[in-house]
Amino acid sequence: MSIQAVAAKAGVSVATVSRAFNFPDKVTPATRELVERVARELNYLPNASARTLRTQRSRVLGVVLPTLLNPTFAECLQGIARAAVAGGYAIIPVTTGYQLDEEERAVHLLLAGNVDGLILVVSNPSTSTALPGLRTAGVPYVLAYNRHADHPCVSVDSEGAVADAVTRLVLLGHRRIAMVSGTLAASDRAQQRYRGYLKGMADAGLDAPPLIEVPFVETAVDALSHQLQATRNRPTALICSNDLLAIRSIRAAHLSGLHVPDDLSVVGFDGIALGEDLTPALTTIAQPNSDIGRHSVELLIQAMAGGTTLQADASLLLPHAFRDGESCASAREHEPHAAAS
């Protein structure tokens, strides 16, 4: 079904059909209705490729994210999708599995696909190989979750959030607080969160035990169980770099015969919706995942409307919230191995 067919059947020119759809008030009500009726009869759908080719605008946004298996990004994507539709845009999401080369491949794919703009969550803006190319290509883009002085970003103050969380744990009587993280090198967020942890510990005058880094999420439970059993001065609280890690930490504690939160408090980061349905309900630093997506889209659309590309000073810092759950409690008055500490 082409515009030609509609024009022929309606007895008007293709230009008129085009106008009837794109500028309804530039044609007389009579012809407009005629065209609309015929189009409906013929089941006409304007061809997006032809339109894109002609106008040089696709009304499609590319989205690059690490994975959808982490509900954090699924929630964010949901926010992106909703805002995109509201703004008249479609989206093409591509996942990268936290791999640098995949990030670059994804950007290429999307650029070749004529997207008008990009929203991306990269491993690390500083080391990303995809970003420089994007910049020179002149395509508007915005980073979500990442935080970097040279790029437009929509994020939260991870560092401050974790530092605050440490303070809370200290107020609950915890002294031996450890941090659990994925590969530090693979994510600027993990690095920021770790810095926040170190800051919080320093502020409280506490020694920070070595970071518990679990390179592969699949092995997190085993690695953690090992740590929880082996350590003599076992931590009484764990701050986890994300909720998935927190969930696995709770399991690791269980497998080590520790009860959460009585023997071990666990705090997550992300605020995935599922966390509230767990038993114990996850105590976590909640990010507004859906809003991060929404604001990214709105920023992008706004910039595109102005025909410009986004600058770093357009960055947005969204509020986070400490979400109380049941995986976190006061440190026991009576600590085991007290003599050894």
Place this chain on the structure above:
Amino acid sequence: MSIQAVAAKAGVSVATVSRAFNFPDKVTPATRELVERVARELNYLPNASARTLRTQRSRVLGVVLPTLLNPTFAECLQGIARAAVAGGYAIIPVTTGYQLDEEERAVHLLLAGNVDGLILVVSNPSTSTALPGLRTAGVPYVLAYNRHADHPCVSVDSEGAVADAVTRLVLLGHRRIAMVSGTLAASDRAQQRYRGYLKGMADAGLDAPPLIEVPFVETAVDALSHQLQATRNRPTALICSNDLLAIRSIRAAHLSGLHVPDDLSVVGFDGIALGEDLTPALTTIAQPNSDIGRHSVELLIQAMAGGTTLQADASLLLPHAFRDGESCASAREHEPHAAAS
């Protein structure tokens, strides 16, 4: 960057550039390398819209799903994405929130976007308003998770799976087994699973208590807690229509002072990866979510290669597996309220 520019700079015709990219062996190695070098220098990316317009093939697949907030569909989408990339296709996913009108809107959007084929998870194939249009449009499509005699579907035998699960529970000594489901009318899968439950109960010669239908997932925990507290002949086991519901059921049990699995066994359906990390680890009927996505794509690509549309007889029934966890145990020898039963 157009093909013209590359041709000019390389001193060849546009046709040669096109060939160098699409049929490398139809040009001499020398010119091919020349073209490739110039293209790289100019940072040339072929324009997808122009190519689509010309060839009438977009190499894009549309994906329609209820939501990405349920990890089941996120896992499936991951499988779809991987298979699509392997087959040289990009995907555009659209979520519908289980709403009929959204399903129709999504299909329209995708069709206008020139997708070559569609993979969809609809609420109910029988009542779907989007499917008939799709059929007449002649666009290849396949349903995932749904099951229907008139459409090509990739699914598992939900009915048989649930019936088997009931049998297992019976063998564990359970007699009072209830089923928890979302809105039955909203999903053919829920209906199939319920039928399987009824069949399993009948086979065991047991009375099936009324279905516990929780219309809105958000309220599931409250509604369930209420049921678990109010019932005199409280069930000793719950079969849940999906894993999210199972997780909420475990929480509801906890809030009602019941321990899982000692006081109540809970079995889910879906096999989301997260279930294995929970405490207790979720006992569930696992679907091969990623494979469902992969097979859907492969079926579709295969059909498109043959220039045909998929028929109902191409449907695939994939194997499911009962995944043992910790949320399910033998019924207590010594049942409370035994006298009343």
Place this chain on the structure above:
DNA sequence: CTGTTAGCGCTTTCAA
């Protein structure tokens, strides 16, 4: 092996 050229479906001047 390479070049010329028509045309995919649409929007957008420019004229009428």
Place this chain on the structure above:
DNA sequence: TTGAAAGCGCTAACAG
């Protein structure tokens, strides 16, 4: 208010 026609970037005959 409407129509004629050019052209977006690419591929695929067809000719050489």
